[in-house]
Amino acid sequence: MDLHEYQAKQLFAKFGVPAPKGKVARTPDEAAAIAKELGSVVVVKAQVHTGGRGKAGGVKVVKSPEEARAAAEKILGMDIKKHKVQIVLVDPGADIKKELYFAVTNDRAARKPLFMASSEGGMDIEQVNRETPEKIIRVHVDPLLGLREYQVVKMASGMGLAREYWGQFSKIAHNLYRCYVETDATLCEINPLAIVGTESGPMLMALDGKMSIDNNALMSHPDLAELRDASGEPEEEIKAREEGLNYVKLGGQIGCMVNGAGLAMATMDMVAQFGEADGILPANFLDVSGGAGEDKVAAALRIILSDPAVKSIMINIFGGITRCDEVAKGILQALAEVPTDLPMIIRLTGTNQDEGLKIINDANLPNVQSARSFSEAAQKAVAAVKGA
């Protein structure tokens, strides 16, 4: 789960990583009020779950509350890569002396947390990686041992940080690691980690922040789960997540319900293989995931039926931990609640498949066909759309 910049920076500050004391606004008036409170120069920044907001005009430095109001007016409601801006962060302006890059994330291949630090902050770090990879100092952390001071020294020394900042940098590194561990983050990124002038002298500060939390860990962190801002997402996807389903709307005509992400992807591929020539495509990706009971399946069906573009439904279940009889009961339950006469192709294979098919057949529904093979199911689903 991605966090907004302002949420990441609030968490950084909570763990002792200095960040500007900005506030969020949802209206131009709020933005002006915050700018007034902060005094002098402020930065108005769009809060959206996508990159490239700078280039899109989503970040503006302004010099008065009036300018802040005007900037917020422009930015709020802006569309950045299909994300509608609904919140802006109003941060105090900073006297930036130098910009660094600093992040910790999971290195899947090494199976360890990885710190990356670079003197080349504030810019596109992927470009730095392509052009001057030696300018990114990489340090793997032993997950059992945690970040060690010598590793911090390696980063500070390696990126040529002036020695008077090593003490500050060490605290930030250890605190960022604590933040990463205690929030079960998959990414904590500060870009730029800037040296800024302050009344008490120059100090390191996280001027921008990005955090992602491990979805599997949200159950143990209810406070973090509440930070989810779904305001930009399609309603069906929000509903699906609430039901524990993995749903992505795609815009085609065949509603797909599948168990398992791999099989769901293969199902979409198969539908496209037979339908693409006629412009018939999957309406969605929907993985009911392992162990789906009847309630979950019913919810999935309800979500599929809520999409008006859907002209036929393909249910492809290969029962392992999911039992076909429960799937069958779920389908009937959902159909009782949300009646439909859309053609429905059901393929149930695997654990308790006979019981499952018997339940479907006994219900004797006119619009339901069964299929034994995967390709047969896809072909029937495509044919049903064509015949409609």
Next chain:
Amino acid sequence: MDLHEYQAKQLFAKFGVPAPKGKVARTPDEAAAIAKELGSVVVVKAQVHTGGRGKAGGVKVVKSPEEARAAAEKILGMDIKKHKVQIVLVDPGADIKKELYFAVTNDRAARKPLFMASSEGGMDIEQVNRETPEKIIRVHVDPLLGLREYQVVKMASGMGLAREYWGQFSKIAHNLYRCYVETDATLCEINPLAIVGTESGPMLMALDGKMSIDNNALMSHPDLAELRDASGEPEEEIKAREEGLNYVKLGGQIGCMVNGAGLAMATMDMVAQFGEADGILPANFLDVSGGAGEDKVAAALRIILSDPAVKSIMINIFGGITRCDEVAKGILQALAEVPTDLPMIIRLTGTNQDEGLKIINDANLPNVQSARSFSEAAQKAVAAVKGA
């Protein structure tokens, strides 16, 4: 550094290990007042850094403030294995259903923390270990991984703890481990960990507690270092510790100052080898330890000279990290402050030995002899006592 029972139990409680809410008293009146406050039955317990206080009469269960006063009167001032009781703990009485043993300590051989749990609590655990060792469940903790829940289950299951207490036991185990880690303890022992009846039902509680803190870690734990109660110790030992010296008074006539514990022990052995037949023995063990500068050596000499039994002094320094010239300066400095005409045998060998001996010789002190070998020094020191 050993803690008193009441200090250990306060730390346990701080880390979430339930312990009785007793208080300490230094006078019988205080004990009576606490008993009155706690109401009904209380236990008055001597707080001394030694075992066997129960057998010595240092623990009494009483039923009224008057009885508590009388018990405290008896116990305060009592001598238990040469430790004078100066504090009593007044704990509320407990309705004990069952007594367990539970501890975590450093296992030197395994180089890991070791938990020990037994259903046979409240008694001499060493006896349990001798007679029915299978009744002590041992679990080594990986110091990088910490205590894991399955290890707690192994202990609870292994000692046959009734299942309704597993939840409480798990919390106590994890909290005791946290206490052990965060205080840099070398021992956290609860004996008994008792099942006691309370208004809200039976619960596990640490009725007695023993903790030792790693001396090497006290520098990082100033709050724990303050818990040291030296009231029972000889004044010289307290002074020595304040100076960073390792001093134990032994009662003989030859004051020894040596660098390094091994050499100090060998010096005592050597003195005894030559002197024991004539009743001449080392007055003390004194290790100025590695890197001793002149201040430290002067302090050591002052402590030796404060012992009236000392008839001659043997200084045995083998300079490695300790430099002989600094030792020599320290001796002169101390002698200038605390003049003595006691015979003094000085053996300086190792780093900067020539500079050191030159400093001593240049000072031209009438009572000082030098020695080249270890045995020569010991023989001269013994001879000096005999000749005195």
Next chain:
Amino acid sequence: MAILIDRNTKVLVTGITGKQGLFHTRQMIEYGTNVVGGVTPGKGGEWVEGKPVFDTVIAAKEATGANCAVIFVPPRFAADSMLEAIDAGIEFIVAITEGIPVQQMMKVRAVLDQSTSKLLGANCPGLLTPGQSKVGIMPGFIAKPGPVGVVSRSGTLTYEAVFALTERGIGQTTCVGIGGDPVNGMSFIDVLQMFEEDADTEKVVLIGEIGGTDEQKAADFIKEHMTKPVVAFIAGQRAPEGKTMGHAGAIIEGGVGTAAEKIEKFNSVGVKVASNPEEIPDLL
């Protein structure tokens, strides 16, 4: 012969008294798996499906001689359960549980790498040696004995592929679902190596997905070390573009791991790639 499990493998079920654990214990026993007992803390001494239940893995191992543990406990206990099995010296651990936080798995992996235990999963369907033993949640009837080894990152897609083989009369030595979590136990390469060394395995089917670079590494391994033919399938050719992994993620992974990338890589090392699961038997 087969790899990893056969009729003699002595299987312990952790979480045996839970709903999923119990259901699949029955299924495993019915298939012929030599289930020797189970573990549920606090239920030691009980019996389930005629099998003894223990409080701890070590007690269960001592009593039953189990050399394999299959983990069905809920996500918040699963890392602990894996560490327990490693500590008890269980040779082969199969973790079915889905939803374990990756930082916990990094710790498990660090401990695993110092041990002699093997781990399959977590978040995997387990494995199946047709006619002998199944450990995990794969439906048994889809497979039949034969000469093809199957290894897959995807749960249900594994079934699909195995089913497609069986329907065409092609049996399997062992079908292994390695799971798709970012940090887990055995990799494609570990399993490919075993199939290469297994006398009865003649050909291998590999089922991959989009994301990561495990398939690319497997392709390199096949090129360098495998003499037996491998047929692959990659799911997700039409997958919607994933959510951003952040710049840090992109730098580490060195690419987004699209299906096209992976298919091209397999083609470049001479591995045939099926366009859908049903096509796999044709390419063998």
Next chain:
Amino acid sequence: MAILIDRNTKVLVTGITGKQGLFHTRQMIEYGTNVVGGVTPGKGGEWVEGKPVFDTVIAAKEATGANCAVIFVPPRFAADSMLEAIDAGIEFIVAITEGIPVQQMMKVRAVLDQSTSKLLGANCPGLLTPGQSKVGIMPGFIAKPGPVGVVSRSGTLTYEAVFALTERGIGQTTCVGIGGDPVNGMSFIDVLQMFEEDADTEKVVLIGEIGGTDEQKAADFIKEHMTKPVVAFIAGQRAPEGKTMGHAGAIIEGGVGTAAEKIEKFNSVGVKVASNPEEIPDLL
């Protein structure tokens, strides 16, 4: 020949700019030790005694090819410094620092055991191969080359024993102070094994102390594995009874480790025990 260090050993001094580090760096260089550089975080780029200083061990190793690190940093940084040296792949680490909390050393030891590095200490005087190299704080002039290996738990007592040998014209292959901390690196057994395998070492002197059971284990090792004669000395025959270790401690140690116990154990395996350090040469 010698064990662990010789004139070719490339030594890095961590904490080289500190008072003790600097003093002993000079002493080591004077003795002939091949000191190639030093490490002090924040002082990289400086020079000390003609040797380059680096911020990190890895940078120092890459620049100098050091294969040995001697640690002089204060106790609160010492565990980190050892972990750094292990991580950098330094083959042999000598930790002089005294006063490291034992729980920190347990972590270091856990990491060390997974590495290929060897650690001597902490809280040890280091070691000395007469005429070639000394690493640590032993005074160089007390030793001379010859056929006796010396291993000791005690700092200054090691010097005493080596000095006693040298005075009597008996030289040493290598003198090793393993230190007496409860959890540390190389043990008596590790060093005895090396002396047994070293062609130039003909006899061995072992210096022990009261406390623990390391000497008893060494005695068992000598009985089982050593062909070369060993002479021992145990300090602390008159030591005052130690402070209580608590019941838990006594149970673990299985005894208090008195000098009498240890002497008896050595006698029982045919190891001669000197009654004082000066007697050691007579028994060789």
